[in-house]
Amino acid sequence: MANICSLALVVYAVCFSVLIPQATSQPFLFPETQSTIVPDPSTFFAPNLLSSPLPTNSFFQNFVLNNGDQPEYIHPYTMKSSNSSLSLAYPSFSYTSTVISTTPFQPDLTISGSKTITIPDPNNDHHVVSDFDDLSVTLDFPSSNLRFFLIRGSPYLTCFVSQPTPVSISTSHTIVSSSSASGSNTKFIIKLDNGQTWLIYTSSPTDLTASGASSLTFNNFSGNIRVAVMPDAADPKSEAILDQFSSSYPTSGAAVLENSNTLTYKWEKTGGDLLILAHPLHLMLLSNATVLQDFKYKSIDGNLVGIVGDTWVLNSKPIPVTWNSIGGVKIDLFPEIISALRRDVDALSSTELSAASYFYGKLVAKAARLALIAEEVACPDVIPAIRTFLAEKIQPWLDGTFSGNGFLYDKKWGGLVTKQGSTDKGADFGFGLYSDHHYHLGYFVYGISVLAKIDPAWGEKYKPQAYSLLADYLNKDKQSNPNYTRLRCFDLYKLHSWAGGVTEFADGRNQESTSEAVNAYYAAALMGKAYNDPQVEATGSLLTTLEIQAAQMWWHLREGGENQTYEQDFAKENRVVGVLWSTKRDSGLWFAAAEAKEIRLGIQVIPISPITEVLFSDTGFPSELVNWALPALGRTGVTEAWKGFVYALQGLYDKAGALEKIKSLTGFDDGNSLSNLLWWIHSRS
Numbered sequence: 065m066a067n068i069c070s071l072a073l074v075v076y077a078v079c080f081s082v083l084i085p086q087a088t089s090q091p092f093l094f095p096e097t098q099s100t101i102v103p104d105p106s107t108f109f110a111p112n113l114l115s116s117p118l119p120t121n122s123f124f125q126n127f128v129l130n131n132g133d134q135p136e137y138i139h140p141y142t143m144k145s146s147n148s149s150l151s152l153a154y155p156s157f158s159y160t161s162t163v164i165s166t167t168p169f170q171p172d173l174t175i176s177g178s179k180t181i182t183i184p185d186p187n188n189d190h191h192v193v194s195d196f197d198d199l200s201v202t203l204d205f206p207s208s209n210l211r212f213f214l215i216r217g218s219p220y221l222t223c224f225v226s227q228p229t230p231v232s233i234s235t236s237h238t239i240v241s242s243s244s245a246s247g248s249n250t251k252f253i254i255k256l257d258n259g260q261t262w263l264i265y266t267s268s269p270t271d272l273t274a275s276g277a278s279s280l281t282f283n284n285f286s287g288n289i290r291v292a293v294m295p296d297a298a299d300p301k302s303e304a305i306l307d308q309f310s311s312s313y314p315t316s317g318a319a320v321l322e323n324s325n326t327l328t329y330k331w332e333k334t335g336g337d338l339l340i341l342a343h344p345l346h347l348m349l350l351s352n353a354t355v356l357q358d359f360k361y362k363s364i365d366g367n368l369v370g371i372v373g374d375t376w377v378l379n380s381k382p383i384p385v386t387w388n389s390i391g392g393v394k395i396d397l398f399p400e401i402i403s404a405l406r407r408d409v410d411a412l413s414s415t416e417l418s419a420a421s422y423f424y425g426k427l428v429a430k431a432a433r434l435a436l437i438a439e440e441v442a443c444p445d446v447i448p449a450i451r452t453f454l455a456e457k458i459q460p461w462l463d464g465t466f467s468g469n470g471f472l473y474d475k476k477w478g479g480l481v482t483k484q485g486s487t488d489k490g491a492d493f494g495f496g497l498y499s500d501h502h503y504h505l506g507y508f509v510y511g512i513s514v515l516a517k518i519d520p521a522w523g524e525k526y527k528p529q530a531y532s533l534l535a536d537y538l539n540k541d542k543q544s545n546p547n548y549t550r551l552r553c554f555d556l557y558k559l560h561s562w563a564g565g566v567t568e569f570a571d572g573r574n575q576e577s578t579s580e581a582v583n584a585y586y587a588a589a590l591m592g593k594a595y596n597d598p599q600v601e602a603t604g605s606l607l608t609t610l611e612i613q614a615a616q617m618w619w620h621l622r623e624g625g626e627n628q629t630y631e632q633d634f635a636k637e638n639r640v641v642g643v644l645w646s647t648k649r650d651s652g653l654w655f656a657a658a659e660a661k662e663i664r665l666g667i668q669v670i671p672i673s674p675i676t677e678v679l680f681s682d683t684g685f686p687s688e689l690v691n692w693a694l695p696a697l698g699r700t701g702v703t704e705a706w707k708g709f710v711y712a713l714q715g716l717y718d719k720a721g722a723l724e725k726i727k728s729l730t731g732f733d734d735g736n737s738l739s740n741l742l743w744w745i746h747s748r749s
């Protein structure tokens with residue numbers, strides 16, 4: 065009887081699954097969760113924006129968190145929205161041996177409109193984000209008819225007043241003089257007691273009347289008001305340039321990822337030619353621009369220079385995105401790598417995996433590296449064991465069977481969160497608050513790409529989940545995937561990533577590890593290769609090369625530094641920036657003090673892979689960096705793991721010396737291995 069019953073059950077189950085095949089073949093794509101920790105975006109985003117995924121590492125993130133009243137850096141100004149008004153400051157910076165900081169926010173100008181609409185709760189009368197794009201965000205103050213177009217790099221702030229409204233312009237300083245420019249009541253000149261001169265342009269004639277020592281009023285104005293600080297109050301040429309471009313105003317700006325080395329900027333605008341400021345990396349990449357060399361604003365990222373044109377074409381160096389080392393390993397060096405490889409592969413079966421997404425991802429990527437090293441040194445017999453390990457370890461995160469953690473989908477912002485991170489702000493380094501997504505997912509994407517390469521059938525089976533992890537941080541647009549925001553971490557004006565997520569910070573966005581960011585985009589390009597998807601490969605390659613050049617520009621600090629972005633007080637003591645913030649540069653790390661130079665070096669090198677060579681292609685820099693970090697290895701408590709990264713960089717100019725030190729290491733970072741370090745040293749030219 066028992067047999068018949070169970071047979072019946074089997075038959076029933078088979079029929080059932082044949083009848084509704086979707087129920088069993090529908091891919092598991094990360095179930096929705098109601099995260100208890102993510103903030104509510106509906107406070108600040110206009111209702112029509114809420115149905116699409118929202119940005120979680122954007123240049124205006126502070127404007128949509130908590131009270132929305134912390135400043136953000138919209139070059140060349142810091143801007144702050146509070147008390148139903150918008151304030152801007154043209155900041156100054158201070159440089160010490162440990163930190164570069166921006167003067168605390170103090171409004172140079174504040175623009176506000178009289179309220180024409182009675183609102184129920186005046187304490188809750190805040191801005192609304194009515195539009196945003198890669199290079200712009202629009203803030204509305206509905207109760208006072210104001211709309212501000214915040215355009216990154218624009219020397220002018222544009223305020224559109226939709227119907228006749230008294231508009232006040234005030235300052236936290238004292239107004240020394242204010243006047244309408246000769247024969248014009250569409251241009252006004254305001255001098256402040258801090259030495260600044262501000263120009264105000266209006267789209268139609270009007271009067272500006274004083275309403276106190278630090279406040280002026282447009283009585284009843286509608287149309288556009290544009291304000292700009294003169295970069296040099298004593299230079300009439302900068303005034304003439306600001307006059308010339310004052311009637312052309314952008315309302316939004318977007319970047320187009322054209323191919324693996326070209327990015328284009330385009331602005332929506334009214335009027336003639338646009339004037340927008342370029343930072344030093346833009347200037348390196350701009351191909352056909354009209355540059356106003358002498359029209360310069362200062363910024364924490366280096367001088368910003370005026371560019372005339374409605375379209376910018378940024379051409380980046382094409383970089384090699386390869387599975388294996390670029391130069392290859394000499395055959396007589398294979399045996400040494402192979403013997404380490406056999407030991408490292410054997411050890412995989414006894415590896416303890418943490419349930420934390422970051423550490424788990426690193427271990428997966430470490431194992432994946434072993435497979436590629438095996439290919440490179442012609443040791444295919446170890447690959448099946450690695451393939452089994454990778455499949456066993458990755459699958460539970462893709463099919464939702466991993467017990468301690470896993471990926472879930474947060475519909476509020478539109479993105480993945482981890483199970484642990486969905487209830488605990490600190491879990492998975494804040495992954496549940498959208499911190500560090502490119503780091504964690506980059507490691508998973510690397511492991512998945514390698515597994516899909518060595519086992520294409522596995523790759524096909526898990527392609528929807530693989531692409532979903534990728535799209536969480538590499539989604540090009542809504543058409544590619546409607547479930548995720550566009551390029552979650554990458555900043556298309558700064559040309560590098562941010563890691564801070566939906567947390568309010570007085571210093572704006574931040575990123576610590578550039579090498580893990582590079583790894584994420586490199587892994588994406590490899591995923592494009594693994595799935596024969598040239599679009600994904602091109603997007604991954606473009607962001608890899610941009611992230612690398614931004615790291616070289618703003619994190620890697622050369623000795624001597626006559627061309628240095630940062631002043632000597634900071635630059636002479638630091639060969640790398642620890643944490644780079646929108647408006648601050650720290651020498652220390654989130655997890656280590658400034659003295660831990662080996663960790664500061666290591667966190668800009670980790671993980672070592674074929675792309676590391678491109679990241680450190682700046683000849684001469686590796687030895688400067690290593691010589692700076694070496695004395696720190698004498699401290700007590702320095703771990704073998706971090707020493708490994710110092711020696712790896714030494715291998716770029718001193719193979720023999722580095723090899724000797726590497727062979728004496730007794731431990732490795734959890735994402736690194738002896739095989740990987742030997743492969744690295746032996747594949748240096």
Ligand SMILES: *[C@@H]1O[C@H](CO)[C@@H](O)[C@H](O)[C@H]1NC(C)=O
Nearest residue numbers: 133134144145146147148151
């Ligand atoms: C808002 O206005 C109040 C009253 O005028 C003032 O005390 C407060 O400092 C202002 N807040 C900010 C963030 O400027």
Ligand SMILES: *[C@@H]1O[C@H](CO)[C@@H](O)[C@H](O)[C@H]1NC(C)=O
Nearest residue numbers: 227228229230283284285286
């Ligand atoms: C403001 O301007 C509008 C249109 O120009 C006019 O109808 C209105 O009377 C003006 N209001 C005041 C208070 O001057």
Ligand SMILES: *[C@@H]1O[C@H](CO)[C@@H](O)[C@H](O)[C@H]1NC(C)=O
Nearest residue numbers: 352353354372373375376377
């Ligand atoms: C640069 O090239 C783009 C694309 O060909 C073009 O649209 C733009 O007008 C050019 N800009 C300048 C300043 O020549």
Ligand SMILES: *[C@@H]1O[C@H](CO)[C@@H](O)[C@H](O)[C@H]1NC(C)=O
Nearest residue numbers: 093094531532544545546547
């Ligand atoms: C978006 O999410 C839905 C629900 O999980 C899923 O069915 C769909 O396949 C996803 N779209 C893409 C392009 O991944």
Ligand SMILES: *[C@@H]1O[C@H](CO)[C@@H](O)[C@H](O)[C@H]1NC(C)=O
Nearest residue numbers: 622623624625626627628684
């Ligand atoms: C500094 O810049 C100049 C001009 O671009 C260049 O010739 C020189 O090699 C640079 N020096 C260093 C140390 O990079």
